[in-house]
Amino acid sequence: TQLLEQSPQFLSIQEGENLTVYCNSSSVFSSLQWYRQEPGEGPVLLVTVVTGGEVKKLKRLTFQFGDARKDSSLHITAAQPGDTGLYLCAGALVYNQGGKLIFGQGTELSVKP
């Protein structure tokens, strides 16, 4: 059973388009982190959200944590080819305070020029 459902798994869009990636769960998380991974490399942290309803922006990327802390979204405005990569959401469950993360399956994004 997938504890953190990430969708879509694959996304191919044209440069300039907008997109949203979703992570959903029935469990409550203390925090939700978003990572980006390039081929042959490890995931690199983009942002951490910890408060229900929190919104964080990183240039053209907007991250939101659901009010109930069960879901999160990543919105990219005017996508560019450089945004191509694997995006991962990962959450820390409320009953596990040791930093252990539950990962979504990832979204493979391809932005074509």
Added chain:
Amino acid sequence: EAGVTQFPSHSVIEKGQTVTLRCDPISGHDNLYWYRRVMGKEIKFLLHFVKESKQDESGMPNNRFLAERTGGTYSTLKVQPAELEDSGVYFCASSPFGTYNSPLHFGNGTRLTVT
């Protein structure tokens, strides 16, 4: 500062053989994690060290896997004997704080193929 280093980057072994993966965390990071991604699946937690102690090993699949972190510096993950289903990418990550909002610094992973 140097990042998390993993060795080897790739390993191809036959079923029944032994393989040892090594991870050097960022200097000063007491928390070290092992994660694994098998083909088509999500990245899954294996275990968490705080210094040399195993804080949480709930993700270790079975007793063919042995992780150590002697001296609280680098860590090794030994698979003995390896099975086909052990194939995947093994990631090591470190963090200065083992809390729910601590960012993890990942290595580039070791791609293990068991034939």
